[in-house]
Structure formats: structure tokens, C-alpha cells
Amino acid sequence: MSHSPSDNPLLRIDLNQPFSDQKPGTSGLRKSSRQFQTPHYLESFIEAVLRVLPGVAGGTLVLGGDGRFGNKEAIGTIARMAAAHGVARLVTTQAGILSTPAASHLIRQRGAVGGIILSASHNPGGPEGDFGVKVNGANGGPAPESLTEAIYAATQVLDGYCISPAVAPGLDVIGTYDLGPMKLEVLDGVEDYVALMQQLFDFDRIAALLRSDFRVAFDAMHAVTGPYAIRVFEELLGAPAGTVRNGVPLQDFGGGHPDPNLTYAHELADLLLKGNAYDFGAACDGDGDRNMILGRSCFVNPSDSLAVLAANATLAPGYAGGLAGVARSMPTSAAADVVAKELGMACFETPTGWKFFGNLLDAGRITLCGEESFGTGSNHIREKDGLWAVLFWLQILAVRGCSVAEVMAGHWNRFGRHYYSRHDYEAIASQAAEGLYRRVRNQLPSLQGQLLAGRSIVTADDFSYVDPVDGSVSGGQGLRLLLEDGSRVVLRLSGTGTQGATLRVYLESYVAPGGDLNQDPQLALADLTSAIEGLAEIQVRTGMAKPTVIT
Ligand code: G1P
Ligand code: ZN
16 A cells, blocks of 8 residues: 555455445544444544544554543554554553543644544443544644545545554553554653643642642542542642542443533532532543533533633633633533623634634634533643643632632622523434424424514524634534523534434523522523423423433
8 A cells, every 4th residue: 555664564454345334524433332343343444544634654643542441452453553554653651541631732742643532432331332433633623524524535435454463562661662663652641731731720729729628529430530630639739539539440431421410420419419528529521521510519500611711711820811712612501602792802602512613722713612511621722621621610719719609609690690401312213303303493494583482583593603714614503593582492413422313402591690590490491491392392202201311
């Protein structure tokens, strides 16, 4: 093959059919672990990636994962394939443990041509769970659409793959090894990331808070953030041993579902919301890019979290100069918009998915961004960053010297409150979900001007985004019903599930300062909930009496 140096001995494995599992428009591949164990499966997708990613031959590539079942074996296979494709230097980590945000940082720091992250994010792991491969580009972010389209096209004409016959070294000992003509570097995956956090936040100030009687519980959910959190909270910031719970990454995440929300991180949620031994709680997901923030008797919804970070950003050394702007995904509440308007900065509304923030960050148009799905981040890398968000919150609490609940109350008193909830209906039969969705989409033109929960629908559309940096258009991003009083309902079908389809219903209503800011969100949104149930016929069409997960 032309892209392999001739002095590099390699095996060429022929495939008798192209690879058909890669979906166009997705920046990776997420499937069951079983599927990934079928012969040539991982290799086929990786071959397409290595053929298409610019600069592979002679370049540096970053590789690591969240430690789930299959992680180390996949690293060995990919390393041998990288060697066969002429990669000059492959940077990986001890035990193959590398969080998504740390990978993003490493790609940028090393000037790599991109990275391969082995994770199915918050999906369960283990032989019966899921596995995944995510592809990031040279800016450290999820592969842009142009690249994912090219990878998809390559899968469609795949006739074989190349792999070095050399044996890949183990991943236990830090050092640089030869794998054929390629250098394989095994490093401590925690160190560089932690150094970046020390540049952004005032560790002395946070340490003083954590050494006082302020009690923190961090739940790593047996996933990738354990080693990072132990280094940061217990070793560097001096929090008591045991602050980090479930801190050892396990191949099956202890049988759990490593998604930091009120359903799957309920042990932590109970500690904070029902008990009174802790002042602050946080959890991250499988690969470390998501975060959940809790205070004593106080859950911070992720849309509010983004708004609070934006309003208090200058309290952190890394953001002391102010923010260029903020961005949120469309289904995320408009809480950040209100802050941006008040502080006179730009605010962007992008489709769901982190890749849409990349162009805005690269162009310097925004500094902070976030999604309602427990994702928050900034221009320090090109992925959302769970531990970064936790440290940002601790920085704010350390400087302001108040509780999470006080921060929230103060925020709502100043900017008003966006009552917000997401209702997920998981693992519905695909046909039923698509039928429901199509029916509402077809109704959109006639819904304009109609009433929903007694309020007039001023806009009923399928969200379409024009990228302000490169002008590209992404349509079909979710059905929006915007009401006259600023409240809204959004329907979307998940793009990340692996079983059937998942319908997401996003509900939001705004109460200005001076209004009732202390309602239960589900009660505040009850009229919208029953109105959309009637309009979309969710129960009848999904056969589900209630959502699987309510956030
Ligand atoms: C979900 C979230 C979305 C996030 C993505 C990847 O996607 O809703 O905000 O970017 O996971 O973490 P969905 O399943 O809704 O397509
Ligand atoms: Zn994740």
C-alpha cells in the first residue's frame, strides 16, 4: 500500500466485504463489546480512520481509553496498525487510561495529527456492555463532519487492512519503545492534564477550602476520572482520603452505568440531597467529560451550571480577563443567554454535540460552552471536561465563601430562573419512535399560532444551524415549539443510544426576578409536560407510562 513505508514489514489482511456499521455523520463508532470482538471489526474501522486522517504517515497520534473491557487489547491492535501506516510516534498511557479531556489536551500539547479515544462514554462496559472508538482531529476536538464523512466513505470501499506483525509492548511501565519503525511512548496520563488545571485555577485557595470543615464527596463511578481525582483532590488539594469514591477504574465500571445524573449516580445524590454530612458533591462519567454538581440539598442543573460559570468566570485565574462569549446547545436552557446579554457578550446556540463548539472555540468567538446533558467546557481544550467543571465550582465557592444553594439563589435573584427538565424515553422500538417524531414534524407548519398549555406557539420548527465561522448548514437538529412567554418544548431522537431509539423531551419555562423562584421544577413544568404528552401521543406510541430518566 502506498502509504506504508517499504522498510516496514506488515501483514495485509483481505476483507471480503466493505465495513457497513459506521453511520455517516457520527465522529466514531459505538457498539456492543460483543460486536467489537467479531474478527476484523475494530481493525476495519481503524483502517478507514488511518487512511483518511490527514498527516498520519510521519505524524504523532494520541491513543488511550476509559479502561473499559477491551481497552488494553484494542490499544495493542491499534498500535500495530498505526506502525503499519507509518505513524512516527504513538503517545499512549499507563494501563491505557486516558480521559477524553486529557486526550484532547495531549493532542494539542503534542501537536498530534489527532487522537483515538476508546470509550462508549457513559454507556455500561464489560463483556455485556458497550465499547466505542472516538476519533479526534488535530485541534483536539471530535472529528468535524468533513472528516467523519470521509471516514464513512472509506469504510464503504474497504477491501483489507494493514497491521504490523511486531508484538506491541505492555502498557505498565512508563517509557518509549520501538514498535517496528514507530516510537511508542507510554506516559502517565494524569500529569499533563493536572498541570493544565493548575494553570487555570488557584489550587492554594481551593486547598484552603478543602482543608476547612467543607466536606466534599466525588464519585468517579469506577471509571476513568478516579486516578485524576485522587491526584487532584486528595494528593494536591489535601482533601481527606476517601473523598474520591469508586476511584479505581474497573473494566465493567462495577456493573454500573457511569453516567453522572440523578438516576445513575443516585448514591452520591442521596448523600447530598438527603443527608447533611457533605457540602459539595460531584461525579463524572465513564470517559471523564461529563459532570454533575450537587450542593447540600441542592441539585444544580447543567444549564444553570453553565450560566453560573459564565457569571462568575473572572473569579478563576484562567478566566480573569473575561470571556469572549458563550455557547450552548439548542436543547440547553437559555440561562446562559441571560447572563451573556447582561454582561454584554456574544451567545451562540448550536446543535447538540460538542463538535459544533469547536469552530467557535478555534475562532476565538467563545470561551465557555455547555450542554444540558452534564457537559461543560472552555477553550482550554476541545472537549467537555468533567473535572475542570468541578474545580471551577470549587474555585467559585472558595472565593465567594458561600454554599452552592446560596450561589444558586443569588444567581436566580439576579438573572431569573429557567425551570428546566429533560424526560428520556429509552430503548423504544425504533419504528415507534421514528413514527412519533415524523408525525410531530409533519404537524409543525400547522402548529404555529396554536396554543400549547394555554400559550401561543410563536415558532414551530426543526432546528437548523448555520455555522457562523464556516457557513456550513446542519439541519434536522430537533423539533422546537417556542411559546409566547419564552417557555418551550423540544423533541429530539438521541444519536448515541445503542438499543432501539431514545426520545428526549426538553421542557423549559422562565420566571423573571421577583417571581416564584423556589418551585419544584417538575411542578413548574407540569402543564407543559401534559401538553406535549397530548400533542405527541408519547405514552400510546412508545407504550411507556413514564420516562426512563427524568433530569
Ligand atoms: C447525548 C447528549 C448530547 C451529548 C452526547 C455526547 O447525545 O444529549 O448533549 O453531546 O450525548 O455526550 P444524544 O444521545 O442526545 O444524541
Ligand atoms: Zn462521556
